[in-house]
Amino acid sequence: MNTTRPIAILGGTGPEGFGLALRWAQAGETVIIGSRDARRAQDAAEKIKQRVGPSAKVSGSENVAACSAADLLVLTIPFEGHAALLKQLKPAIRPGSIVIDATVPLAASVGGRATRTLGVWQGSAAQQTAELAPKGVSVVGAFQNLGAELLNADGPVDCDVIVCSDDPNAGQVVRSLATKIPGVRAIDGGKLENARILEQITALLIGLNIRHKGHSGIRITGLPQAAYDVM
Numbered sequence: 421m422n423t424t425r426p427i428a429i430l431g432g433t434g435p436e437g438f439g440l441a442l443r444w445a446q447a448g449e450t451v452i453i454g455s456r457d458a459r460r461a462q463d464a465a466e467k468i469k470q471r472v473g474p475s476a477k478v479s480g481s482e483n484v485a486a487c488s489a490a491d492l493l494v495l496t497i498p499f500e501g502h503a504a505l506l507k508q509l510k511p512a513i514r515p516g517s518i519v520i521d522a523t524v525p526l527a528a529s530v531g532g533r534a535t536r537t538l539g540v541w542q543g544s545a546a547q548q549t550a551e552l553a554p555k556g557v558s559v560v561g562a563f564q565n566l567g568a569e570l571l572n573a574d575g576p577v578d579c580d581v582i583v584c585s586d587d588p589n590a591g592q593v594v595r596s597l598a599t600k601i602p603g604v605r606a607i608d609g610g611k612l613e614n615a616r617i618l619e620q621i622t623a624l625l626i627g628l629n630i631r632h633k634g635h636s637g638i639r640i641t642g643l644p645q646a647a648y649d650v651m
């Protein structure tokens with residue numbers, strides 16, 4: 421069953437957001453790609469239509485307009501623009517929205533290595549989002565470990581998605597969305613504070629990709645089947 425809510429992907433012109441948009445458009449979801457430049461967003465939406473077919477429900481808008489048109493929001497922007505974009509979006513974020521944060525605070529954001537993360541005062545990029553988002557909005561950390569190369573390739577991805585949130589209902593919505601990506605098993609990772617660990621795993625995966633020349637992902641084994649089932 422498709423989510424009836426449109427999904428706005430802020431920073432969706434980059435490889436990570438584009439890959440998520442592609443996968444959800446392939447699954448029949450309604451996707452709005454957000455960008456600082458409406459034209460760039462429309463071009464990205466057009467590329468998705470070319471891959472998925474003319475029936476794909478995908479469009480492109482400037483970030484604030486994309487945000488105003490949806491209540492499922494995904495942040496896929498580099499950490500250096502994270503706080504500033506959230507402040508810009510804040511008046512446009514509707515009460516009851518779910519903000520999914522895939523941002524990783526890589527040290528590369530400040531000229532350091534992509535294999536290291538920065539210390540974020542709140543504990544993680546996702547927790548920074550929780551601090552900056554308006555009241556009545558649920559923040560979910562997810563997709564930090566699902567690489568763009570996997571998303572933009574054809575066929576199922578070989579990666580689990582761990583979903584962290586202080587709002588169990590929002591976590592459930594996002595796990596359901598994650599499993600629309602073929603190959604993904606979505607696992608409840610507990611409270612939003614655990615996003616700190618997910619963000620750090622990404623730095624390790626980048627290091628593994630460089631060392632072994634691959635596109636790594638994660639799989640969590642050994643849990644009861646119920647942990648992998650999404651209602």
Ligand SMILES: NC(=O)c1ccc[n+]([C@@H]2O[C@H](COP(=O)([O-])OP(=O)(O)OC[C@H]3O[C@@H](n4cnc5c(N)ncnc54)[C@H](OP(=O)(O)O)[C@@H]3O)[C@@H](O)[C@H]2O)c1
Binds near residue numbers: 430
């Ligand atoms: N790439 C991956 O495999 C991967 C995997 C997991 C998680 N992530 C995380 O997901 C996020 C996006 O990754 P990405 O590789 O797609 O990043 P990216 O290409 O560097 O950036 C994504 C988009 O963000 C917008 N952007 C760039 N700088 C900005 C700024 N200062 N303020 C506002 N918007 C800005 C750009 O869109 P416009 O110019 O069109 O506005 C850009 O296309 C990052 O936090 C990354 O750590 C990435």
